Amino acid sequence: MNFQLSEDQVALRDGLQAIVEGRFSLDAVREREDASSVVDKAGWQALADAGVFCLFVPESLGGLGLSITDGVVAVEVLGHALVPGPIIGTMLAAGTIAGAAEGTTLVGIAATSDRGAVPGVLELPSDCDGYLVLPSARDGAAPATYLARSAISATLATRSLDPLHPVGRLNGPLVSGTLELSGTADALRRRALLLTAAFEVGLAAFALELSVAYAKDRYQFGRPIGSFQAIKHLLADELARLEMARAQLHYAAVVTDAPDIAAIDGEVYGLSSTQLEWRAVAGAKLLCDQAALSATKTAVQVHGGMGYTWEVPVHLALKRARVHATMLATSDQMADIVASLTH
Amino acid sequence: MDLRATPAEEAFRADLRAWLAATLPTLPEKALHTDWQARRAYDTNWQGLLHAAGYAGIDWPVEAGGRGASPVEQLIFKEECERAGAPYVGLGFVGLLHAGPTINAEGTLAQRTTYLPKILSGEHVWCQGFSEPGSGSDLASMRTRAVLDGDHYVVSGSKIWTSHAEVADYCELLVRTGTEASRHKGITWLIMDMKSPGIDVRPLKTISGSTEFAELFMDEVRIPVENRVGEENDGWRVTMVTLSFERGTGFVGELLESMRLLRELTELAKRTGAYGDPGIRRRIGHLAATFDGLWALTKRTVSEAQATGIPGIGGTVFKLSYSEAGQKMADLAMELLGDAGLLFDDVTHATDGQSLGNADHVENWIKSFNLTIAAGTSQIQRNIVSERILGLPKEPTVGAKK
Numbered sequence: 201m202n203f204q205l206s207e208d209q210v211a212l213r214d215g216l217q218a219i220v221e222g223r224f225s226l227d228a229v230r231e232r233e234d235a236s237s238v239v240d241k242a243g244w245q246a247l248a249d250a251g252v253f254c255l256f257v258p259e260s261l262g263g264l265g266l267s268i269t270d271g272v273v274a275v276e277v278l279g280h281a282l283v284p285g286p287i288i289g290t291m292l293a294a295g296t297i298a299g300a301a302e303g304t305t306l307v308g309i310a311a312t313s314d315r316g317a318v319p320g321v322l323e324l325p326s327d328c329d330g331y332l333v334l335p336s337a338r339d340g341a342a343p344a345t346y347l348a349r350s351a352i353s354a355t356l357a358t359r360s361l362d363p364l365h366p367v368g369r370l371n372g373p374l375v376s377g378t379l380e381l382s383g384t385a386d387a388l389r390r391r392a393l394l395l396t397a398a399f400e401v402g403l404a405a406f407a408l409e410l411s412v413a414y415a416k417d418r419y420q421f422g423r424p425i426g427s428f429q430a431i432k433h434l435l436a437d438e439l440a441r442l443e444m445a446r447a448q449l450h451y452a453a454v455v456t457d458a459p460d461i462a463a464i465d466g467e468v469y470g471l472s473s474t475q476l477e478w479r480a481v482a483g484a485k486l487l488c489d490q491a492a493l494s495a496t497k498t499a500v501q502v503h504g505g506m507g508y509t510w511e512v513p514v515h516l517a518l519k520r521a522r523v524h525a526t527m528l529a530t531s532d533q534m535a536d537i538v539a540s541l542t543h
Numbered sequence: 544m545d546l547r548a549t550p551a552e553e554a555f556r557a558d559l560r561a562w563l564a565a566t567l568p569t570l571p572e573k574a575l576h577t578d579w580q581a582r583r584a585y586d587t588n589w590q591g592l593l594h595a596a597g598y599a600g601i602d603w604p605v606e607a608g609g610r611g612a613s614p615v616e617q618l619i620f621k622e623e624c625e626r627a628g629a630p631y632v633g634l635g636f637v638g639l640l641h642a643g644p645t646i647n648a649e650g651t652l653a654q655r656t657t658y659l660p661k662i663l664s665g666e667h668v669w670c671q672g673f674s675e676p677g678s679g680s681d682l683a684s685m686r687t688r689a690v691l692d693g694d695h696y697v698v699s700g701s702k703i704w705t706s707h708a709e710v711a712d713y714c715e716l717l718v719r720t721g722t723e724a725s726r727h728k729g730i731t732w733l734i735m736d737m738k739s740p741g742i743d744v745r746p747l748k749t750i751s752g753s754t755e756f757a758e759l760f761m762d763e764v765r766i767p768v769e770n771r772v773g774e775e776n777d778g779w780r781v782t783m784v785t786l787s788f789e790r791g792t793g794f795v796g797e798l799l800e801s802m803r804l805l806r807e808l809t810e811l812a813k814r815t816g817a818y819g820d821p822g823i824r825r826r827i828g829h830l831a832a833t834f835d836g837l838w839a840l841t842k843r844t845v846s847e848a849q850a851t852g853i854p855g856i857g858g859t860v861f862k863l864s865y866s867e868a869g870q871k872m873a874d875l876a877m878e879l880l881g882d883a884g885l886l887f888d889d890v891t892h893a894t895d896g897q898s899l900g901n902a903d904h905v906e907n908w909i910k911s912f913n914l915t916i917a918a919g920t921s922q923i924q925r926n927i928v929s930e931r932i933l934g935l936p937k938e939p940t941v942g943a944k945k
Binding site for chain 2: 201202203204205206209269412415416423424426427428429431432433435436437439440441443444445447448450451454455458460461468479480482483484486487532534535536537538539540541542543
């Protein structure tokens with residue numbers, strides 16, 4: 201049993217880290233704030249050139265042929281840098297939708313809302329060329345489809361919660377596209393949830409690092425505020441949440457890649473391999489939602505008045521965490537899935 | 544990252560599983576919790592069986608008489624034992640997890656050959672004399688005094704939270720040999736024979752009503768100098784060697800037991816109808832996800848220990864999260880039980896006529912308060928995590944001014 205990142209995964213993480221530091225510095229990312237289009241074309245191309253979007257595409261088709269676990273490692277890096285754009289949809293569309301792997305077609309994810317009374321929103325309506333349309337989770341057998349942006353009627357919001365992840369209002373119910381994607385919608389949904397959770401882990405780590413640095417630098421009452429237990433205990437709790445979430449995320453990615461492990465582990469709980477995979481993925485998403493929401497909220501609190509200013513970047517992590525804890529599925533839905541698989 | 548077991552790990556698991564299946568049915572009836580002598584007999588019998596089968600001291604080095612199992616094998620051992628319903632380490636805890644490893648790491652050859660074999664075989668039971676009424680989280684402020692008199696230390700003072708002192712043969716004892724202000728630098732680690740004159744053991748009744756712990760009063764107890772482990776005044780460092788054994792796989796049994804309990808609670812919720820409440824279901828979902836996350840964290844920690852020899856930060860943050868989840872689960876049980884949570888007498892379900900198992904859940908609820916206190920309070924854990932891992936500045940220390 202080996203739960204360590206492999207040498208290749210460490211190289212993938214560090215290589216991507218170097219590209220992100222060059223292309224997506226905090227200053228560079230923040231230049232896109234409140235733009236209707238948040239994707240920086242040159243930066244996006246750099247990610248494509250690094251193989252981020254063709255990561256899951258088989259080598260025989262010109263991709264990197266890497267695993268979901270590798271993808272999770274990569275997306276954590278992007279989340280940590282708040283990289284804007286439809287990263288996850290494009291990664292999952294590559295190999296099926298022309299241009300996605302090359303960075304020329306930007307693909308978002310559109311999930312049919314399970315809450316009928318509230319009309320859905322569409323992520324990044326000015327950036328995306330098309331969307332992977334996931335049917336409602338209740339509609340188990342329906343396939344996932346692809347829909348061009350032009351086929352969806354949505355209006356860019358005047359103002360979005362997250363200035364780096366603008367959304368549009370859908371002007372009608374989301375309809376399925378005509379292009380059916382191979383594989384089940386169920387499997388696609390799990391992968392999308394996992395990669396979203398990975399982005400959240402990156403956000404949580406970023407927020408915690410900002411908080412720790414601030415708590416060491418900021419003096420009040422003649423002491424760094426990080427020497428007060430009132431502050432340091434908050435941060436210790438965030439680290440505990442983050443490490444538990446990250447461990448479950450990696451576990452869920454591993455069982456997604458290896459159905460044989462899912463089958464062995466599922467046996468212990470009386471679950472099929474697919475059920476075990478769902479329990480692991482939903483649990484991971486739930487824990488990563490909590491880690492990201494909590495670490496970013498704590499970051500605002502630890503920064504005090506400064507945390508309430510636009511200038512200090514913690515609000516950007518907070519808002520993105522809110523976006524990712526909301527759009528594909530809510531924490532409550534994840535908790536329901538885990539509970540239904542606990543018996 | 545590959546969570547598949549190696550062929551050697553598979554074989555270890557298969558052998559162990561077969562041995563457990565053959566051995567567990569031969570165990571005698573479990574001892575009454577209040578009958579110390581019977582508990583000692585039960586636990587030492589189990590330890591003897593483990594010893595005969597080569598599973599005693601699973602984590603101890605081979606040179607010390609242990610199995611020398613890898614961290615992953617240790618995890619498999621604990622997992623299989625829990626899933627098979629094997630007895631816990633019980634009264635052997637201090638000897639096998641604290642005193643023994645310390646003597647092995649820091650003791651003389653004579654000490655190792657005298658004490659280690661009988662810990663492994665289960666013949667000797669040890670207890671721990673660390674905490675004092677005035678020295679809990681601030682252990683280094685301890686005041687139990689040892690004065691050298693020829694070739695003996697003469698020890699006077701008191702210890703608290705000494706588990707199963709009533710039936711212990713030996714005590715791993717921390718005493719002050721330096722000045723009162725010497726703190727960490729004036730502590731010595733001694734082996735105290737519990738039959739020595741001058742020792743008074745008084746049961747300590749906890750909020751659960753049990754006397755799981757005792758207070759230990761020492762009035763001029765004479766301990767031979769040859770029973771000192773490590774140098775005089777070097778006991779703090781020797782102790783830290785001991786405490787480090789408590790992190791890593793230390794809570795595997797408890798975690799797996801919690802996961803089993805949660806499944807039982809889910810069944811209970813279905814029987815009482817509470818499962819129809821989405822709020823209850825979501826609490827179950829949150830707890831299940833948390834325990835799954837802690838199990839993944841445990842695997843990662845063990846894997847790090849296997850690869851690098853050092854368990855990573857997972858072991859340090861584990862207890863913080865686990866203890867809070869355990870308390871949340873205990874609270875959920877009490878809410879599911881409703882009125883039946885107010886008594887230990889067995890309550891049966893009105894419709895299915897079966898026991899609600901309320902006594903165990905009530906007992907578990909009371910004991911759950913121990914989770915955030917024992918083995919380092921959650922507040923101390925948060926200090927450790929924030930100072931040693933996050934690198935935040937230390938709380939200014941006032942020192943031992945009293």
